[in-house]
Each structure stands twice: as structure tokens, then as C-alpha cells.
Amino acid sequence: MMTGKSFRYEQIAEKIEETIKVLQLKAGDKIPSVRQIVKDQKVSMNTAFQAFSLLEAKGIIVSRPRSGYIINSMGTLKVPETKSGPMLPANVEITAMAAAMMKNAKENGIINFSILAPVNEFLPITSLNKAVRASLTEAGNDNFQYPLVDGHPKLLKQISRLSLDWRNPISSNKILVTNGGMEAINLCLDAITSPGDIIAIESPTYHGILQSLERRGLQALEINVDPQIGLSLDELEVALKENKVTACVFMPRCHNPTGCSMPEENKIRLVELLGKRNIPLIEDDCLGELCFDGANGFPAKAYDQYDNVLYCSSFSKTLAPGFRIGWVSSGKHHQTIEKLKFGSNISTNGIFQDAIARYLESGFYTKHIRKMRIELQGQMIKYIGAIITYFPEGTKLAVPKGGLSIWIELPAGLDSFNYQKTALSNGIGICPGHIFSSLNYYHNYIRLNCCPLWNSRIENAIKILAKHIKNY
Known part of the structure; x- marks a missing residue:
């Protein structure tokens, strides 16, 4: 309660x-x-x-x-520091670094703490297999034909039902199904921005967002994130006065990489702050369902009375990363985004859409999410306990409110990009902090994915990481 x-x-x-x-x-x-x-x-x-x-x-x-x-002899955790002072718009050059990091981790990381995806043990694979078989074998279905550009009608209905307890629920005719959450975000950027525009983003932020800005020639204006309560609204308000911001891309719930969530009153203030200025908010809520103990509140979109929030989400973090099923509800921009989607790839896989719709219709999704949150929190506790035990003095982290990862500040002077190479040589993949900022910040930070199931092998990998930090 x-x-x-x-x-x-x-x-x-x-x-x-x-x-x-x-x-x-x-x-x-x-x-x-x-x-x-x-x-x-x-x-x-x-x-x-x-x-x-x-x-x-x-x-x-x-x-x-x-x-x-x-x-505990370690005492209370020290929280990672936020950057101080105003930030200026910057060109983004992150794609090569991020792509190399992901490729190296995939190929060399026997224990992969870098890719932010749930392991199979957290997913309802048996139920999804049953739904896929039904989608393939049911007589007279249209799943072997091109789906409608907006998406499978059954799935649109089920996604709409997920928002029924919001202050402003989403109508099924204002939803478009996409190839994962990133396509949703990219379609939004294509609909409302032009090369050279200034886009306000969080600092740190998910490197995929930085790559999207880079490909479109957009400038990033970083706004600090408090690891406990999220985006600094006071800093955002100052930035909006001093810069001509075209749009914002934020994660109010289960922020990646810090795992923090904004209080409800802050989400409401954010929506009003941007709505009154007619500055669109692209809300990335792909991890929003994974706030522990259900303490996630609602997304910012739930409070949107201005028709100004372009809401992006996905089933990749909760049901099936490989299905690549996401969606966007973009309000007044719906028709523009629909045209962009059709011109890009016509539609999204109809069989996987139908399968997820069948699973949602079964009523198991809520129970699955509740169970997944509990299991993820248990994982997080074990990982944090090991970090406290084995990592050297000077290590800082904030306890995540949800999500799949931990954001860690390592002792000053350590370069996490070089440290990542050392980790890879030991068969361990991590995310260096550099790739979460356009300003070359977070040199001594790393993000660890806590999904690999805790066991002695994982604990030993944490010990190895700690040893190399101490020897750095």
C-alpha cells in the first residue's frame, strides 16, 4: 500500500x-x-x-x-554525483563507439552485463510459444498477409486497455505498432525535427537515443538526472529559456541507465512545463512496467492534457526482445507518423503482433509483470550486495527504483572505456559510461545489466571486475 x-x-x-x-x-x-x-x-x-x-x-x-x-560495515551507499553547471547544445558523435562496444561485448563477453535485455528465465516463453502456434495454425486468419500499417486490431485494442486507469487513456485509433521501441522514437524524431534542431535529453541517457540524434544531425542539450528522483526540472526550465529547444526525449519512469523514476508531481510539472510552451515530449517508457513493487506510478502521457506527449513503449523488456514489438501513441502527430511508417517498412510482423495480442487477451500479463518485478528486485539486491562487498572504497551507486541495470560511479581516475577492454579480455561485457553522454562525460562510470541469473559464476565475475578496478 x-x-x-x-x-x-x-x-x-x-x-x-x-x-x-x-x-x-x-x-x-x-x-x-x-x-x-x-x-x-x-x-x-x-x-x-x-x-x-x-x-x-x-x-x-x-x-x-x-x-x-x-x-553493515560498509555503511550507507554513496550516490553517484550529477554534473554541475549549465550545459550547451552539442553535436553528437557516439555511434562508432557504441557500435564497437556492443559488438565486442556480444562476441567476447561470455558473461554479458552490457546488453539490456531480460534473460529467458524471466519470460513467459511457454505461453508465448502457444500463442505463436495459434497465430500460425488458426484457419482463415490473415497473419500471412501484410498487416495494417497501424497494427493488428486485436493488439491495438489490448495496448489501449493497458492505459484504462490513466487520467487520459489512449484510444486504440491513436496507436501505431512499430519494430521495437527505438523505431517508435525514430519515427517521432522524423516527424517533428529537422537537421540542426536542439533536442533536450537527459544526462546520462540511453546511448540509442544519442545515436538517433547523431544520424539526423540533431544537437543534444543535456539536462542533469538525479539518480534518485530523476530529471532536474529547474535546470530544464532554465535551459528552455536560454535555448530554442525543438523537442525533448525523456524517460520519466525506470530511467536508463540510472533506474530512477520521477515522482508523480514532477511528471505533472514536466507535462505542464512543455505543454504550455508547445515543446513536444517524446516519452521513452520501454522500461516503465518494471518499477519494483509497482511503485512506478503512471507515465507522463497519462497526465497529458495538451496532446503534446509522443508516447513510446515496447514489449521487448517484458515479454520477448526477439519479437521487436513496440508502439507509439503520438496524438496530433499520428497521421504524419503513420505516413513515415508506411514509407519506411509498410508494417510490423503480423504473426508476432497476433501472438502478443493473444497472450494479453489471456489475462496473464499483469501476473507476469508482478512476478518479474519481484524477481528482478531480488536479482538487484544480490548484485548490489556483491558490489558493496567486493568493489573498492570510493564506489558509488544509487539503488534503482526499477529496470534491469545498475549505474555505478567508480573511483576517480579510472577510464571505463579502457576498463571495458580489460573486462572483455576476461570474458565479461560491461557498458562504459562514455556512451551515455554527448559531452564525453562519465569516464569513470559503468552500467551493469543485472538480468543474468545470480549464481557463483556471476559472483566470481563481479569479483574479477572488482579486482581489476583495484589494480587499475
């Missing part, structure tokens, strides 16, 4: 932190047990466990067999 601006388990975690400070507990001291917290705070066992898991992920406490929870 969510109370006010935070979930109950978050409030319990804060009270435990206060207790630690008041009692001046030191490393190694025991804290009240889970059962004691349940009794004292009058909460469920599940809520208490969530609070303890959060504190464990933050590095404040650790579990000891037959001893309960004790204060």
Missing part, C-alpha cells in the same frame, strides 16, 4: 534507519528482528521483509545466518 508519497515498506525502512541513528548502532550491532518490526509497527510480514530488503540493497544492513540482521 502506498501512503502519501512513499510506500509503507519505505516508511518502515526510514524508521529503522532513524532507530539506528538514535541508538548510535555501530557496524556489527544487531537491529530489531523482522518479527519485532511486525509487532511494533503493526505491519505484515511481507511489508517488513520488503523494508529489510531495501535496507540490505542500500548497504545499511546485512543478513547473517542464525544471527538475523546486523549493521
Whole structure:
């Protein structure tokens, strides 16, 4: 249950932190047990466990067999720093670096922490196989013909149903199915920008967005992201006054690479800030469903009363990366984007559209997402625990609110691009921080994908990464 601006388990975690400070507990001291917290705070066992898991992920406490929870010797995590000062528009030159990184990781990374995709164990493969077989064998279906440019009618209906609890739901006739989330974003950029235009983006941001700007000759204006609460709206407001910004590309939920999500009041302010200025917002929500404990709130599009948000999402992070099924709801730009889609590749794979529509019709999607969030959070806790244990002093990270990755600031002086080469020589793929900025920032940052299932092999890979950081 969510109370006010935070979930109950978050409030319990804060009270435990206060207790630690008041009692001046030191490393190694025991804290009240889970059962004691349940009794004292009058909460469920599940809520208490969530609070303890959060504190464990933050590095404040650790579990000891037959001893309960004790204060961690590492203390609280230090959060990665944000860049200070105003930023200027910049040309983007990132594609070659990003492409080389992805190719090297794919070919040489036996343990691949670089590609942001869920492993098969998190996906409903059996149910999707059944849906695909039905799509292929049902008599009289049209799945072997060209689909409509907008998309399969059944899928459009199901996507629309996903927004029913939004303040401003999406109509099925305002949705266009795309080849993954990136095609949705690219179509939006093609519809509303011209070469030389200034596009406001987050700093750091997903390198695929930077590549899209580079291919179109667009300038990037980076706006700082706080690793805990997301985009700096004050900085954005100043940037809009000082620059002629054509459009913005932001990730309000489950930001990539930091994993943060904007509070609801900030999303509403963002929509109003841009709507009143008639500056389109391209919202990348491809990871939005993966906020832990359902604490994702709504996308910015849900609050859009200006018909100004071009909403892009995908099933690649939640159901099947290989199907490449995304979509865009672009409001007043729908017809323009429809023409661009038809002129580009006519339509999106009809069989995979039909299969996902059948899966959504089954009613299993909500249960699957709930289960996936819990499993991903469990993974995240184990990865963060290992980073705290093995990485050297000076390492900083913020506990992600969701998504598939962790954004890590390494000790100053380390060059993550060269460090990536060292990791690859040991069969480990990582993402260097350089590729998440057009301004050559984040030299000593890396992004780790936490999807590979935790086991001794993964833990050993973390140890190897830590060893080479210490030796750098």
C-alpha cells in the first residue's frame, strides 16, 4: 500500500534507519528482528521483509545466518554525483563507439552485463510459444498477409486497455505498432525535427537515443538526472529559456541507465512545463512496467492534457526482445507518423503482433509483470550486495527504483572505456559510461545489466571486475 508519497515498506525502512541513528548502532550491532518490526509497527510480514530488503540493497544492513540482521560495515551507499553547471547544445558523435562496444561485448563477453535485455528465465516463453502456434495454425486468419500499417486490431485494442486507469487513456485509433521501441522514437524524431534542431535529453541517457540524434544531425542539450528522483526540472526550465529547444526525449519512469523514476508531481510539472510552451515530449517508457513493487506510478502521457506527449513503449523488456514489438501513441502527430511508417517498412510482423495480442487477451500479463518485478528486485539486491562487498572504497551507486541495470560511479581516475577492454579480455561485457553522454562525460562510470541469473559464476565475475578496478 502506498501512503502519501512513499510506500509503507519505505516508511518502515526510514524508521529503522532513524532507530539506528538514535541508538548510535555501530557496524556489527544487531537491529530489531523482522518479527519485532511486525509487532511494533503493526505491519505484515511481507511489508517488513520488503523494508529489510531495501535496507540490505542500500548497504545499511546485512543478513547473517542464525544471527538475523546486523549493521553493515560498509555503511550507507554513496550516490553517484550529477554534473554541475549549465550545459550547451552539442553535436553528437557516439555511434562508432557504441557500435564497437556492443559488438565486442556480444562476441567476447561470455558473461554479458552490457546488453539490456531480460534473460529467458524471466519470460513467459511457454505461453508465448502457444500463442505463436495459434497465430500460425488458426484457419482463415490473415497473419500471412501484410498487416495494417497501424497494427493488428486485436493488439491495438489490448495496448489501449493497458492505459484504462490513466487520467487520459489512449484510444486504440491513436496507436501505431512499430519494430521495437527505438523505431517508435525514430519515427517521432522524423516527424517533428529537422537537421540542426536542439533536442533536450537527459544526462546520462540511453546511448540509442544519442545515436538517433547523431544520424539526423540533431544537437543534444543535456539536462542533469538525479539518480534518485530523476530529471532536474529547474535546470530544464532554465535551459528552455536560454535555448530554442525543438523537442525533448525523456524517460520519466525506470530511467536508463540510472533506474530512477520521477515522482508523480514532477511528471505533472514536466507535462505542464512543455505543454504550455508547445515543446513536444517524446516519452521513452520501454522500461516503465518494471518499477519494483509497482511503485512506478503512471507515465507522463497519462497526465497529458495538451496532446503534446509522443508516447513510446515496447514489449521487448517484458515479454520477448526477439519479437521487436513496440508502439507509439503520438496524438496530433499520428497521421504524419503513420505516413513515415508506411514509407519506411509498410508494417510490423503480423504473426508476432497476433501472438502478443493473444497472450494479453489471456489475462496473464499483469501476473507476469508482478512476478518479474519481484524477481528482478531480488536479482538487484544480490548484485548490489556483491558490489558493496567486493568493489573498492570510493564506489558509488544509487539503488534503482526499477529496470534491469545498475549505474555505478567508480573511483576517480579510472577510464571505463579502457576498463571495458580489460573486462572483455576476461570474458565479461560491461557498458562504459562514455556512451551515455554527448559531452564525453562519465569516464569513470559503468552500467551493469543485472538480468543474468545470480549464481557463483556471476559472483566470481563481479569479483574479477572488482579486482581489476583495484589494480587499475
